[in-house]
Amino acid sequence: MPAALARFERGRREEVEKIQHAADVSLVWFEHVARYLDFEPVQFAFGAMTRAKAITYDNLRLRAPAFVEKMDRAFAEGVRKEGFDVSLDKPAAPMFQPLRLREMVVPNRVAMSPMCMYSAEGGVPNDFHLVHYGARAIGGPGLMFTEMTCVSRDARITPGCAGLWNDEQEAAWRRIVDFVHANAATKFCLQLGHAGRKGATKLMWEGIDRPLESGGWEVMSASPLPYFPNSTVPREMNRADMDAVVTDFVLATERAERAGFDMLELHCAHGYLLASFLSPLTNHRTDAYGGSVENRLRFPLEVFAAMRAAWPAHKPMSVRVSATDWAEGGLTPEDSVAIASAFREAGVDLVDVSTGQTATVSRPLYGRMFQTPFAERIRNEAGTATMCVGNITTPDQINTILAAGRADIVALGRPHLSDPGFTLRAAAWYGADDIHCPPQYAPGKDQIFRNSVRDRADLEDLKVRGRPKTRAELRSPAEQAAT
Structure with a gap:
């Protein structure tokens, strides 16, 4: 009996x-x-129906197509209020609706998340980066972020991190930006950051966040607390250090404009320098930059304000934050809303909501779309546009998030690494035929759009036959391919 009960427990637990x-x-x-009482009735109902992630946009398209058509039309009406001439008769799926950030128009709401490649030489992006960013831009995302690009030599995470503190780096980035603009409709955002206490570490595949055994450099942080017990103890920043860092960010901002980037993001997450000021786990200061959340915000806001003043007024800026430390004594939900609100008042146009990686005591609760609730809270309580990220893998999930009002744009990392054409494939499935494609690749686009029409017809045929459907059949081909 005990053995039988143990087998039952193992079999049913998941x-x-x-x-x-x-x-x-x-x-x-x-x-x-x-949070949702101001939503339009259709969007409110959609959010209620999809709240537990068991029912999704594509699932509802099969079960209640008329309802999803109303949802699509309601979403398109909201886009029209922003000044876009989009169709209401045959509205595009939410992920293929445009988004305006200041004077920049993002053609769709798919973003490629910033992901460190650790492949630069002396901070200079090279042919690997040209192919990496160029291929993914051609694949169709509306917005693409660079990896965290460091504002000085000592701001790097690893020896392989990209930088923007000298003319050679600026010229290399300009080459990549020019290629993207010449061959894609994707908007290109540069993410600028400083590693702080997580600097002078090994390449990811050699030991992520582990200190270099030789060739390292001095690191600094809000407080003299090492990341790992055997990590380098950072120097606690003084006013002169802060002034120097502000200058580095401003100079990099000016270089970003000359390189032609469309947008700028300030990295204030994942335990790097500015994040170390925001989290009470890493900020033990007793001066004006420690203690309350208002004090912990002071230095990150100083950096942002200086960058915003140096960045053209018509171009947008975003900030990446860790909305929770996933640890006792860390950032609270109220803190994250206060931080987002402060950046909104300072002129930020989009909050890129991530979580964790602040301290080694973090214990994240992983799962599908596991960080989206934090983006949803900030969006609907702080009143700022948000971008969500984190284990989002399918077009179906993107549409579900957007239609339910949980974020304004959705970022994916790993799916873009394995499939540069992720957005183009999704456009074919949802019939968004106005997605940009360079003429050299037009025959491929034509084929995938023709095949998707047949795939959808086959799925509808299964529905018409009326037999019970398997769980796999209730997923769209786009979702099946992604999983």
Whole structure:
């Protein structure tokens, strides 16, 4: 009997935990329903139906196509209010609706998330970066972020990190930006950052965040606390250090404009220098830059304000934040809303919401779209546009997030590494035939759009036959391919 019960427990645990998790997510939606009371009725209903992630946009298209058509039309009406002449008769899926950030128009709401490649030489991006960014821009995302690009030699995470502190680096980035603009409709955002106490470490595949055994450099942070016990102890920053860092960010901002980037993002997440000021786990200061969340915000806001003043007024800026430290004593939900609100008031146009990586005591709760609730809270409580990221892998998930009002644009990292044409494939599935494609690749676009029409017809045929569908059949071909 004990052996039989143990087998039963092992066999059922995963399914039971899925049900319990769905119930928890559903409960949170109802506990915070006030966030959604200003939504249009159709969007409110869609959010309620998809709150537990068990029902999705594509699933509803099969089960209740008329309802999803109303949802698409309501979303398109919202886009029209922003000044876009989009169709209401045959509205595009939410992920293929445009987005305006200041005077920059993002052609669709798919973003390639910033991902460090650790492949630069002396901070200079090279042919690898040209192919990496060029291929993914041609694949169709509306917005593409560079990896964290460091504002000085000592701001690097690793010896392989890209930088923007000298003329050679500026020329190399200009080459990549020019290629993207000449061959794609994708908008290109430069992410600038400083590693702080997580600097002078090995390449990711040699030991992520582990200190270099030789050839390192001095690191600094909000407080003299090492990341790992055997990490280099950072110097606590003084006013002169802060002034020097502000200058480095401003000079890099000016270089970014000369290189032709469309947008700029300030990295204030993942335990790097500016994040170390924001989190109470890493900021133990007793001066005006420590203690309350308002004090912890002072230096990051100083950097942002100096960059915003140096960056053209018509071009947007975003900030990446860690909305939680996933650890006791770390950032609270109220802190994250206050931080986002402060940046909004300082002139930020988009908050890129990530989580964790602040301290080694973090214990994240992973899962599908696991960071999206933080972006949703900031969007609907701080009143700022947000970008969500984190284990989002399918076009279906993107549309579900957008239609439910959980974020304004959705970023994906790993899916773009394995499939540079991720957005083009999704456009074919949803019939968004106005997606940009260079003429050299037009025959490929034509083929995938023809095939998708047949794939959708086959799926509709299964529905018409009326037999019970398997779980796999209820997923779209786009989702099946991604998983």
